[in-house]
Amino acid sequence: MKTVRVLTGITTSGTPHLGNYAGAIRPAIAASRAAGTESFYFLADYHALIKVQDPARVQRSTLEIAAAWLACGLDPDTVWFYRQSDIPEIPELTWLLTCVAGKGLLNRAHAYKAAVDKNTAEGNDDDAGINAGLFMYPVWMAADILLFGAHKVPVGRDQVQHIEMARDFGARFNHIYGHAYFTLPEAVVEESVATLPGLDGRKMSKSYDNTIAMFADPATLKKQIMALITDSKAPGEAKDTEGSALFQLYQAFATPLQTAAMRTAFADGIAWGEAKQQLFAVIDAEIAPMRERYNALMADPAAIERILQAGAAKARAIATPLLQELR
Numbered sequence: 001m002k003t004v005r006v007l008t009g010i011t012t013s014g015t016p017h018l019g020n021y022a023g024a025i026r027p028a029i030a031a032s033r034a035a036g037t038e039s040f041y042f043l044a045d046y047h048a049l050i051k052v053q054d055p056a057r058v059q060r061s062t063l064e065i066a067a068a069w070l071a072c073g074l075d076p077d078t079v080w081f082y083r084q085s086d087i088p089e090i091p092e093l094t095w096l097l098t099c100v101a102g103k104g105l106l107n108r109a110h111a112y113k114a115a116v117d118k119n120t121a122e123g124n125d126d127d128a129g130i131n132a133g134l135f136m137y138p139v140w141m142a143a144d145i146l147l148f149g150a151h152k153v154p155v156g157r158d159q160v161q162h163i164e165m166a167r168d169f170g171a172r173f174n175h176i177y178g179h180a181y182f183t184l185p186e187a188v189v190e191e192s193v194a195t196l197p198g199l200d201g202r203k204m205s206k207s208y209d210n211t212i213a214m215f216a217d218p219a220t221l222k223k224q225i226m227a228l229i230t231d232s233k234a235p236g237e238a239k240d241t242e243g244s245a246l247f248q249l250y251q252a253f254a255t256p257l258q259t260a261a262m263r264t265a266f267a268d269g270i271a272w273g274e275a276k277q278q279l280f281a282v283i284d285a286e287i288a289p290m291r292e293r294y295n296a297l298m299a300d301p302a303a304i305e306r307i308l309q310a311g312a313a314k315a316r317a318i319a320t321p322l323l324q325e326l327r
């Protein structure tokens, strides 16, 4: 059987929350255990600088995200787990790809275009306040991917265009230099993966400030869950599972049997307070063992650093020879 290389990056600009866990960390770690797969997961700290220019925050986030993935069971011995800024071949390849990337294609990248459109709407100069990092982002991402010969790149819908651009730059490079140096990657958009609602019912996202921290202490976790917005139906009144953030969250952490029981409880008019207690119980049951490992790792940053350095050496064993060949 041919091995499939799967690669994805995590931008280190925030603290991991339950939405990241259910939507990215949990499925990625499960996938990394599949036979015939080589998994590459990296901390995209240089990407983070496009948005976050506070070094302490990027460093803290890098540590937290590394600790979170390790605490959730990522095995650094069987996957490639590294920090982008430890791999100098990534920026070097970025330049080689920059020289084959169509500027017109970059002009049409969604993230850049959205920033330009916002400026136009506000009557500003097209490029006001836009750094060239945002503009070059798709080339960087192409370098992240092409350097390691990834076949598949699991991403959110908003990132599909970037993977198509990576294919475009890779194909152009192969064509110009007359050799198939690069594997052309495919985006994988996992439709079945849970998108969790946040405390206000909208998608859980740092930008809505509605997240539930992944590794808060149990008392804080409970307090956050108790603050989850519900409708004003009284105890005893039947409740809708459809459109209920509470139910969706419950489903993401409960067994199918527990979920069926909760569905019945909704129909029977369970009180919101009681339903929230049960939600806290299922989340805490899943998170508690990881929280312990997370806290232990966060108390020993040098241990995380050693893992990342070993990961960088393992990744560079692939990257360095390829760059030598390209040079």
Ligand code: TRP
Residues within 6 Å of the ligand: 007, 008, 009, 010, 011, 044, 047, 140, 141, 144, 145, 153, 154, 155, 159
């Ligand atoms: N841009 C991705 C995001 O915001 C993160 C990322 C950086 C990435 N480099 C990547 C994802 C390479 C996949 C492959 O989610």
